[in-house]
Amino acid sequence: MKKIVFGLLTTLTVITYSCNNNASNKQTAEQTPTTQLAEDNTEVKMVKASFTNVDAGVATYMKQLTDNYLQIKNALVGGKAEEAGNAAKKLSAAIKGFDKSLLAADQKKVYDQYEAGLKENAEHIAQSSNNLEHQRERFADMSEGLYAVVKAFGGGKTLYHDHCPMAKNGNGAMWLSETKEIKNPYFGEKMMECGEVEEEIQ
Template identity: 55%
Template structure:
């Protein structure tokens, strides 16, 4: 194996040069913010389950995410916030549903986690998550096309490869 391929496996948790992003909306109703935080918490549960190669736990967390999506009272959002949320709600639900219904197929779950991560990323960039999150990237996911995910910790725990390559990835941004 040459050095070009091994450098892709290096994990970086040094955040000194990492871009910091602040949520777009700052005037979010407290109840709506709590609902969005609950969705993010379930997403993080899915991420951790996939990093631990636990498809059944990921399915349980995805079902909880589906329920949390249904609980958001959109009447608490401003018109601009509602537009931003509505643009992603259907896709959020679709990918959570696929992960929930495939407790026996972690490969399928991980495929939908790629899209779920992109939608949750947009949600967090708009509404925040009640805490800082790390935008991580694995260059080897999606057949070396790369994929991102959000994490509650600086430490890389790759949900796309689990134990096979748990530390593959880098921190790209910190979202406040």
């Protein structure tokens, strides 16, 4: 009888240990995909320009437009309204000097949707060298337009589409950057790191 009881106790001990061990393994296995899923959710979406057959003159113009825009962005990050205004003047001049005959018909149709808005916002930023907040408001609108143009034609370099949910009184606003590091043009040093990278545009 003692042998039977001892045998039963031994069997129960082994079963209990095995169940606990399996539960532990199961928990570990369930945690791993959750961690990977969280990492997957933070991945940056890769975007390539829609038009691959862009004229060399158009490509040069798009790079100039992007460079002028980035000068405005960097000036706003630093809270330098006068620098932002000067860069906006260059962007406005670039738009005025662009030969649209270099665009194919389908390309012109896309570009024409955003040209007037880019020009208007550039002029407002240029004329507001003593009003940083107004420049930032106009920059938010400009960013939307340039984002669409860059997605269509490319910007001559890798760009990052950033978004800050706190900008524009909590309505959120986006901007383009040449670096992955977040430097917020809407708040500057007040909230320099507010935002996240949403896309990488080639």
